[in-house]
Amino acid sequence: MGQMILHVDDDPDIRHAVATILAGEGYEVMSFTTVKDALRAVANRRPDLILLDVMVEEQDSGLAAYDILAEKYPTIPSVILTSLGEMIMPYFVDRKEMVWILEKPIVAERLVHTVRSRLSSMQ
Amino acid sequence: MENGFPKGIASGASMARKVFIWNRPSTEPVVGARDADALHLSADVLARNADWSIQVRWIAGGLLLLYYFNSFLPPGAFRFVGIVSEGQWSLHLALFLLGCNLTFYAGSRSRLIRKWVRPIGHAWFQILADLLAITVVVHYCGSIGTPAPFLYILHIALACIFFSVQISLLVAVLSALLYGGCVVLEYSGLMAVHSVFVNGLHADPGLSLSFLAWNVVSVTGLFFLLWYMLSHLSKIIRVREAQLVTTMEEMRRLQVEKDRYAVQMTHQLKSPLDAIRSNIALVLNGYCGAVGQEVADMLARMDRRAHGLAVAVIDVLKLSRLNAPMNDARPEKLPLGALIEECIERYKTPAEQRGIRIEREISGAAIVGVKEHIDMLLDNLISNAITYSQSGGVVRVRCGQGPGGGAECTVADSGIGIPSEKLPFIFDEYFRTKEAIAHNASSTGIGLAIVKKVAQTYGIALTIDSERNQGTSITAQFPPPGQ
Numbered sequence: 001m002g003q004m005i006l007h008v009d010d011d012p013d014i015r016h017a018v019a020t021i022l023a024g025e026g027y028e029v030m031s032f033t034t035v036k037d038a039l040r041a042v043a044n045r046r047p048d049l050i051l052l053d054v055m056v057e058e059q060d061s062g063l064a065a066y067d068i069l070a071e072k073y074p075t076i077p078s079v080i081l082t083s084l085g086e087m088i089m090p091y092f093v094d095r096k097e098m099v100w101i102l103e104k105p106i107v108a109e110r111l112v113h114t115v116r117s118r119l120s121s122m123q
Numbered sequence: 124m125e126n127g128f129p130k131g132i133a134s135g136a137s138m139a140r141k142v143f144i145w146n147r148p149s150t151e152p153v154v155g156a157r158d159a160d161a162l163h164l165s166a167d168v169l170a171r172n173a174d175w176s177i178q179v180r181w182i183a184g185g186l187l188l189l190y191y192f193n194s195f196l197p198p199g200a201f202r203f204v205g206i207v208s209e210g211q212w213s214l215h216l217a218l219f220l221l222g223c224n225l226t227f228y229a230g231s232r233s234r235l236i237r238k239w240v241r242p243i244g245h246a247w248f249q250i251l252a253d254l255l256a257i258t259v260v261v262h263y264c265g266s267i268g269t270p271a272p273f274l275y276i277l278h279i280a281l282a283c284i285f286f287s288v289q290i291s292l293l294v295a296v297l298s299a300l301l302y303g304g305c306v307v308l309e310y311s312g313l314m315a316v317h318s319v320f321v322n323g324l325h326a327d328p329g330l331s332l333s334f335l336a337w338n339v340v341s342v343t344g345l346f347f348l349l350w351y352m353l354s355h356l357s358k359i360i361r362v363r364e365a366q367l368v369t370t371m372e373e374m375r376r377l378q379v380e381k382d383r384y385a386v387q388m389t390h391q392l393k394s395p396l397d398a399i400r401s402n403i404a405l406v407l408n409g410y411c412g413a414v415g416q417e418v419a420d421m422l423a424r425m426d427r428r429a430h431g432l433a434v435a436v437i438d439v440l441k442l443s444r445l446n447a448p449m450n451d452a453r454p455e456k457l458p459l460g461a462l463i464e465e466c467i468e469r470y471k472t473p474a475e476q477r478g479i480r481i482e483r484e485i486s487g488a489a490i491v492g493v494k495e496h497i498d499m500l501l502d503n504l505i506s507n508a509i510t511y512s513q514s515g516g517v518v519r520v521r522c523g524q525g526p527g528g529g530a531e532c533t534v535a536d537s538g539i540g541i542p543s544e545k546l547p548f549i550f551d552e553y554f555r556t557k558e559a560i561a562h563n564a565s566s567t568g569i570g571l572a573i574v575k576k577v578a579q580t581y582g583i584a585l586t587i588d589s590e591r592n593q594g595t596s597i598t599a600q601f602p603p604p605g606q
Contacts, residue, residue, distance in 0.1 A: 013398035020410050055390045083393040084386065087440055089495070104393075105400035108408045 002026040003119065006047035008038040008065070009081065010056050017106040018051060025112055035065040042073060049119055050078040051102075054088060063091060070097075077122045079114060081106075174231065176249055176281075180224045183256075187217035212263045216256060223252045246285065250294060253278055258301045265318035266306050267335065272342045275302060279346055283353035291357075295350040299343040306339050382444065389440040396433045400426055431567065438569035441499055442552070445576040454492050454581075456604060459530045460485040460522050462494070466501040467520065470509055478515040486523040488530030490601045492581050500577040503570040504534045504597055510563055511595070512538035528603040535596035538562075541589040549587070550575040558591070 005027050007018050015031040022029045030047065032038040035056060042050070050069060054062035062080075069078055079100040082088045092099045102114045191214040227249055257274045264271035275298035282294035308314040403426045406414055414422070467481055474481055490497065508518045518536045525531030539558045541549060548554050553568040560566065578585050582602045589595040 011394060011398055013402055017401040017405050020405060024410065055394075083390055083397050084440070085437060086498075087386075087389070087437060087444070104397035105404060106397075107401075107404045108410070 002028055003048040004028045004030065004045070005049045005051060005115065006038060006041060007031045007051040008035060008056050008062075009033070009051075009053035011053070014053070014081070014104065014106060018111065021106065021108045021111050022115065025115075027115070035061050038065070039068065042069070042076070046073070046076060048076075049115060050076055051081055051115075052078055053081045054091075055082065055084075075122070077118045079118050176253075177224050177227055177231075180220050180227075180253070184217045184220040184224070187213040187220070191217065212259065216259050220252075220256055223249075243286070250278060250282065251297075254294075254297055254301055257298075258305055261302060262305050262309065262314065263317045263319070265320060266302070266309055266316075267338050269318065269320060272302055275346060276349055279350055280353055283350060283357050288354045288358055291350055291354045295346050299346050302346075303339050303343060306335060310335055385440050385443040389436055392436045393433050396429050396436070400429050400433070403429075435567035435569060438567050438573065441573055442569060442576065445496065445499070445573065445580070455494075457490050457492055457494055457497060459488045459490045459497075459532060459601070462497055463501055463505075463520060463522050463532065466498065466505050469502070470505055473506075474509045474518070477509070477512075479509055479512050480517045481509075482517060482519045484519075484521045484523075488522055488524055488532075488601075489604050490530045490581075491604045492577075492601075496577045496580065500574050500583070500599065501532075503574045504532075504599070507570055508534045508536040508538070508595070508597075510566070511559065512536045525600050527600060529601040531598060531600050533596060533598040535594065537594035540591040540593050540595055541587070542591050543589075546587060546589065 005022055007015060007029055009015050009018070009031070010033050015033075019029045019031055030041060032041060033056075038050075038052075041047075052062060052066055052069070054066065056062045056065070066078065066080065069076065077100075079102050080088070081102050081104060083104045085103045086101075088101065092101075100114065100118055102110065191211065227245070230245060230248075254275070257278070260274060261271040266272065279291065279295050279298055282291040286294070305314075309316045403422050405411060407419055407422055407426075463483070463485055467483060471481070505518070505520065512518055516537050518534065521533045521535075523531060539562050541556060542558070545556050549556075550571050551568075552572040554571075555566050555568040574585070577583065578599070584600040586598040586600070587595065588598075
């Protein structure tokens with residue numbers, strides 16, 4: 001079985017696009033619409049990578065989820081998905097660690113390249 | 124349904140209910156009339172005043188020492204100006220003041236003392252020490268017929284400026300009691316009467332009780348008159364200060380709220396566009412089966428328009444952030460050359476896709492600014508040059524020291540150019556020339572408005588040279604880092 005990627009996004013089209021592209025590359029994708037469901041899933045089975053929409057549900061949920069995941073599961077790499085591009089940077093300006101950000105829309109080449117790079121950065 | 128209502132309401136069954144009542148915004152004044160009397164200046168201002176009064180006390184101590192050393196001169200050395208010196212009171216008082224100053228100085232720097240004694244308490248200790256010292260000066264200089272009692276007025280005035288109406292009244296009352304008490308003790312015989320003046324009134328045995336009483340009443344009356352005038356004037360100023368502070372805090376809160384709203388709106392507007400473009404990308408990349416060329420072209424056109432709209436939405440957020448920064452990012456020294464290289468790297472791929480070559484001539488130059496803002500300026504200048512170049516063209520970027528001592532950056536293209544009659548308007552929001560729209564239908568007209576906002580913020584001068592169909596050159600002259 002390929003590596004498992006957990007994706008949290010409240011937009012069905014984005015979930016569909018990510019699942020379609022990554023499944024085609026041999027990854028197993030588990031998609032969730034809420035942070036709560038995603039955290040429950042992570043507790044049951046550790047994914048190899050988390051793709052997290054920073055504006056899922058409401059503005060602060062995604063950022064809070066990012067912090068919870070970084071604290072509870074520091075060995076699981078994550079990538080922020082955002083519609084805001086570099087305008088999301090002020091929310092991460094005080095972070096000491098590198099934050100991986102992928103701007104929407106979801107384009108196959110960029111998504112696959114980012115996922116592969118992020119996974120290999122943890123090895 | 125039952126009688127036109129959902130079942131449950133008609134039958135009286137219980138349903139979830141919540142009542143919402145929103146209060147109208149309050150029109151009450153920020154500071155009420157009674158609260159205004161209790162206002163005093165902020166702890167920070169009181170702390171700085173404490174330092175200033177320590178400095179004044181050093182000078183006062185020095186003058187008292189000088190007066191003491193005067194006694195070492197031949198007796199009567201200063202009689203020609205009508206002054207005599209007697210006793211060691213000035214030495215003792217100078218040492219008292221100097222000792223107080225060292226205590227107050229250490230207290231203002233000690234974390235432990237600052238933890239237990241608030242700035243207003245610190246100020247009170249100083250006032251009491253000063254009032255005692257002034258009383259000693261008044262006693263030895265002469266309590267009647269000399270200007271010494273007016274020394275109390277200095278502290279009453281300072282109390283009116285820095286403290287509340289009630290506290291400044293207390294200082295006026297203390298001053299009146301100390302002065303009155305000094306006169307009563309002297310002229311009842313319990314304390315000797317002194318004067319620094321050769322022909323001081325203390326030498327006159329015929330001073331009547333009524334004369335003394337009028338003297339005390341008029342001096343203390345002046346204390347309270349001064350207190351009344353100054354304290355009420357100061358109250359007006361402090362109320363204004365309190366209103367300004369509240370307004371500033373409210374503005375900061377509103378700025379943060381405004382940015383949150385702008386981010387939310389941007390997300391709400393851009394998310395559907397991202398979903399549309401993601402689906403178009405899936406189709407164009409063959410994830411939904413083979414697609415004919417005509418369909419692919421149509422999808423590509425749709426994607427371009429959606430991209431333009433998405434860029435416009437983000438540009439509006441950028442402009443909103445420039446107008447009302449969400450955080451207190453401070454300007455810092457930045458290497459302009461390095462920022463330009465990063466920007467060129469960001470636009471390398473879109474340039475290569477259109478066969479546009481980017482030539483650069485970059486030398487070290489430092490500027491002062493917030494990186495996010497300077498990036499916005501450079502992004503717009505360089506992306507515009509690429510966007511409005513013809514395919515296969517050249518964009519030249521030059522950076523170095525300018526003639527005025529500040530950094531200078533020029534971005535030049537050989538693209539569509541700007542008609543001369545349109546040049547005055549190019550920095551207006553949403554302004555686009557016909558040529559720009561024809562060349563790039565998805566242009567938003569916000570990019571150069573962002574450049575203008577950044578230029579205004581940092582005092583950057585922009586020079587545009589352009590000719591239709593020949594190209595455009597924009598030079599940004601930054602002020603020297605020290606300015």
